[in-house]
Structure formats: C-alpha cells, structure tokens
Amino acid sequence: xxxxxxxxxxxxxxxxxxxxxxxxxxxxxxxxxxxxxxxxxxxxxxxxxxxxxxxxxxxxxxxxxxxxxxxxxxxxxxxxxxxxxxxxxxxxxxxxxxxxxxxxxxxxxxxxxxxxxxxxxxxxxxxxxxxxxxxxxxxxx
Amino acid sequence: xxxxxxxxxxxxxxxxxxxxxxxxxxxxxxxxxxxxxxxxxxxxxxxxxxxxxxxxxxxxxxxxxxxxxxxxxxxxxxxxxxxxxxxxxxxxxxxxxxxxxxxxxxxxxxxxxxxxxxxxxxxxxxxxxxxxxxxxxxxxxxxxxxxxxxxxxxxxxxxxxxxxxxxxxxxxxxxxxxxxxxxxxxxxxxxxxxxxxxxxxxxxxxxxxxxxxxxxxxxxxxxxxxxxxxxxxxxxxxxxxxxxxxxxxxxxxxxxxxxxxxxxxxxxxxxxxxxxxxxxxxxxxxxxxxxxxxxxxxxxxxxxxxxxxxxxxxxxxxxxxxxxxxxxxxxxxxxxxxxxxxxxxxxxxxxxxxxxxxxxxxx
Numbered sequence: 001x002x003x004x005x006x007x008x009x010x011x012x013x014x015x016x017x018x019x020x021x022x023x024x025x026x027x028x029x030x031x032x033x034x035x036x037x038x039x040x041x042x043x044x045x046x047x048x049x050x051x052x053x054x055x056x057x058x059x060x061x062x063x064x065x066x067x068x069x070x071x072x073x074x075x076x077x078x079x080x081x082x083x084x085x086x087x088x089x090x091x092x093x094x095x096x097x098x099x100x101x102x103x104x105x106x107x108x109x110x111x112x113x114x115x116x117x118x119x120x121x122x123x124x125x126x127x128x129x130x131x132x133x134x135x136x137x138x139x140x141x
Numbered sequence: 142x143x144x145x146x147x148x149x150x151x152x153x154x155x156x157x158x159x160x161x162x163x164x165x166x167x168x169x170x171x172x173x174x175x176x177x178x179x180x181x182x183x184x185x186x187x188x189x190x191x192x193x194x195x196x197x198x199x200x201x202x203x204x205x206x207x208x209x210x211x212x213x214x215x216x217x218x219x220x221x222x223x224x225x226x227x228x229x230x231x232x233x234x235x236x237x238x239x240x241x242x243x244x245x246x247x248x249x250x251x252x253x254x255x256x257x258x259x260x261x262x263x264x265x266x267x268x269x270x271x272x273x274x275x276x277x278x279x280x281x282x283x284x285x286x287x288x289x290x291x292x293x294x295x296x297x298x299x300x301x302x303x304x305x306x307x308x309x310x311x312x313x314x315x316x317x318x319x320x321x322x323x324x325x326x327x328x329x330x331x332x333x334x335x336x337x338x339x340x341x342x343x344x345x346x347x348x349x350x351x352x353x354x355x356x357x358x359x360x361x362x363x364x365x366x367x368x369x370x371x372x373x374x375x376x377x378x379x380x381x382x383x384x385x386x387x388x389x390x391x392x393x394x395x396x397x398x399x400x401x402x403x404x405x406x407x408x409x410x411x412x413x414x415x416x417x418x419x420x421x422x423x424x425x426x427x428x429x430x431x432x433x434x435x436x437x438x439x440x441x442x443x444x445x446x447x448x449x450x451x452x453x454x455x456x457x458x459x460x461x462x463x464x465x466x467x468x469x470x471x472x473x474x475x476x477x478x479x480x481x482x483x484x485x486x487x488x489x490x491x492x493x494x495x496x497x498x499x500x501x502x503x504x
Contacts, residue, residue, distance in 0.1 A: 007397070017380040018377055018380065040178070041176070041177035041178050042177070043170070043171055043176070043177045045171050045418065045419070045424075046171075046174065046418050047418060048375045048376060048377040048379070048417050048418055049377055050377045050399070050430070051426075051430075053377065070160070070164065072157075072158060072160060072161035072164055073157065073161050073164060073165060076164060091164050091167060091168055093168075097423060098424070099168035099171065099172075100164075100167045100168045100170070100171040100177070101171075102167070102177055110163075111160060111163055111164060111167070114160075115158070115159035115160050115163070116159075117159040118158050118159045118160060
C-alpha cells in the first residue's frame with residue numbers, strides 16, 4: 001500500500017460552525033457601533049479556527065475600498081472589509097511573523113490616526129526646516 | 142542599556158514613533174492574552190517599567206523547556222523582551238562556565254537581593270540527600286533554598302518544576318518534588334506544560350515587565366489568562382463534540398472527517414492550557430489539529446493518570462447532558478449550547494472591557 005492509497009478528505013467546513021460564531025460576534029459589535037458609536041476590537045489569535053476557517057473568514061469579509069500600510073517595526077496591513085466599519089488589522093514584526101491579528105470596529109482604526117506626540121515632534125521639525133532653509137534636511141528626510 | 146531606562150525612553154531614543162510603540166503594545170496585549178483594547182493601558186504602564194534581573198535554575202529536567210523558549214517563532218518581540226530583562230544566570234545559555242558561572246549567580250543574588258525574578262525548570266530530587274541531581278557539587282535543594290531567599294517571586298517553568306512532572310511519576314525513584322513543596326514563603330507562578338508554550342513563558346515575563354507584578358493565578362498557581370479555559374472549550378473540533386460526532390479509531394471515517402477525539406482518549410476536557418488558540422511552531426497547529434488527542438501535559442500527575450488512549454470517564458457534566466440530547470434530537474440543541482457558550486463568553490469579555498492599568502494588574 002502506498003501513501004496515495006490512503007484517501008484523505010477535507011472535512012465539510014460548513015458543519016464545524018466556528019465561522020458563524022465569529023461572524024455573529026462581528027455583527028453584534030457592528031450593531032453596537034451603529035447604535036451608540038462604541039468602537040471595539042476582536043483578537044483573532046485568541047479564537048479557535050481551523051486553517052480552512054481562517055481563510056474562509058477572510059473570503060467572507062472580503063475587501064472594501066480602503067487599504068493602508070504601516071511601515072514601523074515591521075509591516076502592518078490595514079484594510080476595510082466589504083462591510084464598512086469592519087477593519088482587518090494585521091501587525092507583522094520585521095521577520096514577517098504575525099504579532100497581532102485584529103478585527104477593529106470603527107470608522108478609522110486607532111493606529112492610523114496621527115499620534116499627538118508624533119505631531120509635536122513633526123511640527124518642531126518643520127519649524128526647524130523653515131528657520132534653517134539652507135540645512136541639508138531635505139536630503140535626510 | 143542603562144539599568145533605569147524604561148522601554149518607552151529606549152524606543153523613543155532610537156527614533157521609534159509613538160505609533161510604532163502603540164503597535165508594539167498591541168502585540169504585547171496579544172502576547173499576554175489580554176483584551177486588545179488594553180493596548181493603551183499597557184503603553185501607560187510600560188512608560189514606568191524597569192529592567193528586572195532574572196536568574197534561571199535548571200534542575201532535574203530534559204532542557205525541553207529552554208528549547209521551547211529559544212525556538213519560539215517571534216524573535217523580534219522576544220528579543221525586545223530579553224533586552225528588557227537582565228538574564229544573569231542560565232547554565233545552558235550563558236557563555237561563562239565553572240567558577241565564573243557560579244560567581245555570576247552569586248553576584249546577581251547579592252546585587253538584586255529581594256528584587257530578582259527566579260525561574261526554575263525541572264523537579265528537585267530529595268531522596269538520599271538530593272544526590273541524584275547536583276550542579277557544581279551542590280544539590281538542587283541547596284541551590285533552590287539559597288536562591289529563593291532573595292527572590293521577589295518564583296516562576297516554575299514546565300510541569301516538572303510546577304507539579305513534579307515525569308521525574309515524579311510512579312515509582313519516583315529519586316524522590317522528585319515540585320518547587321512548591323520546598324518554597325513556602327514566596328509567590329510561585331506555575332507555567333505548566335511538557336514543554337510549556339513559549340508564548341506563555343514570554344507572556345508571563347511581559348506581564349511582570351509591564352506591570353511590575355505577576356498575573357492573576359488559578360488554584361494551581363497557573364496564570365488565568367492562559368490556563369483559564371480548557372483545551373476542549375477552545376478546540377476548533379468542539380462543535381463536533383456538541384453534535385455527538387466522534388472518531389472511534391485513528392483511521393475511520395470520523396478521524397478522516399476531523400471529528401472530536403474524545404473517545405480516543407483526548408484529555409482536552411480536563412486540561413487547562415492555551416494550545417488550541419496560541420498553537421505551536423509559529424502558529425502552525427497543535428496536537429488535535431494533527432489528529433491526536435491532548436495528553437493533558439499541563440495538569441498535575443498527567444503521566445500517572447491512566448492511558449493516553451482511554452476515554453475520560455466523567456466528561457464535563459453540564460455539557461454532556463446537552464450534547465447527548467443533541468445527538469438524539471438533532472442539531473437544534475447543539476446550536477442552543479453554543480449560543481449559551483457564546484453569551485457567557487461575551488458577558489465575560491464585556492466585563493473586562495474599558496480597562497485601566499489598575500484593572501490589568503489583576504488580569
């Protein structure tokens with residue numbers, strides 16, 4: 001008997017049901033957001049999925065109009081799903097491993113907003129450039 | 142790195158933006174198994190975090206726990222954490238050997254007396270004066286008692302240190318005992334598992350680093366964030382259990398369809414650990430995903446608890462009734478059961494939202 005003689009069949013994922021549970025969770029939270037403006041986050045790494053279900057969740061949610069990429073201590077991919085207000089946020093480290101995988105219910109994911117601390121530093125930087133027009137700042141950034 | 146520099150100061154000194162720091166905190170929340178909404182509270186706490194000294198003692202063990210930690214698959218996050226602790230003694234990892242190595246331990250214990258974190262893997266043999274495991278001519282018992290005195294807290298890594306593990310299995314020829322049988326006057330965190338999940342080891346260290354204290358523990362001294370639920374409760378095959386669909390042998394139709402392994406001896410219903418969601422080998426899978434039942438390695442006496450292939454005699458009581466009913470009357474009851482579960486989880490989750498640093502200290 002060879003390996004090919006062993007018949008392996010992928011389980012019918014429809015019957016497992018983990019996917020429906022997470023979609024219901026998203027619908028409930030999106031409902032809360034519509035009703036009271038409450039934003040929320042779901043940690044996908046804390047939920048039980050078979051590999052197949054994870055891919056099916058991605059297919060079910062699809063992709064909407066907006067995609068953002070954050071380039072900071074590794075990449076982060078942020079996109080709105082085909083359900084407005086439902087965002088998929090995946091943070092990678094510099095080696096490309098996923099370090100956080102989140103569904104965020106919001107008009108814009110929090111990490112996309114400019115942070116006040118960074119804005120202060122940026123303003124000081126801009127003023128420095130205006131005060132020293134001959135500096136080599138444009139070259140460095 | 143300066144001793145008193147915080148992680149936030151260090152990152153900002155390197156030109157890392159606040160946004161990048163928030164991303165790091167989101168990853169830390171995932172790592173510590175805290176709600177994702179806690180990232181901003183973690184950021185606040187980390188602004189004050191200091192660098193603790195860590196002494197790691199390996200006793201009667203197979204080095205599997207250290208292998209687990211050093212082979213974990215998110216090196217950047219780990220290295221950030223290891224940059225944040227000062228690992229002053231670990232006889233497998235350190236470059237020094239002989240007297241120099243032992244001297245490093247003595248120095249760290251003196252310099253950080255009352256403040257260092259003591260990590261222990263392996264059990265401690267007591268029979269015949271403890272001669273069955275010695276380091277530099279000293280028994281494990283002697284070394285543990287000395288190191289425990291000045292420790293701020295102790296983390297028992299792996300089932301041997303936590304519960305006695307394999308050395309403690311019948312007939313226990315060396316008289317092996319866990320750390321908690323010897324040290325009675327210190328807080329001991331048990332990170333059980335054979336080996337423990339690497340992300341759980343780093344998650345507990347991250348919690349200590351972030352909040353300056355150890356996470357909330359269950360009645361066996363295990364961090365609730367990782368050991369609060371059973372493998373069975375978080376298993377992706379759980380819906381098959383609820384539907385009464387079981388594999389009866391390892392090569393039948395049920396096994397090929399990925400049905401529940403309960404009848405093949407899976408110890409998932411009585412085993413508390415995070416394997417089902419955290420998974421192993423960089424998130425590739427966990428034993429049940431590979432078609433083998435859980436052997437319960439994070440529970441006390443798992444080696445003496447009967448065959449790995451004998452079904453548990455008393456399944457989780459409240460669930461069985463519903464599951465059996467479901468098998469008889471069809472899917473309706475199973476759906477009702479998962480709805481009950483979901484409602485319970487959501488309630489628990491909602492109760493944990495809107496967190497502050499103070500809230501998180503108890504997590």
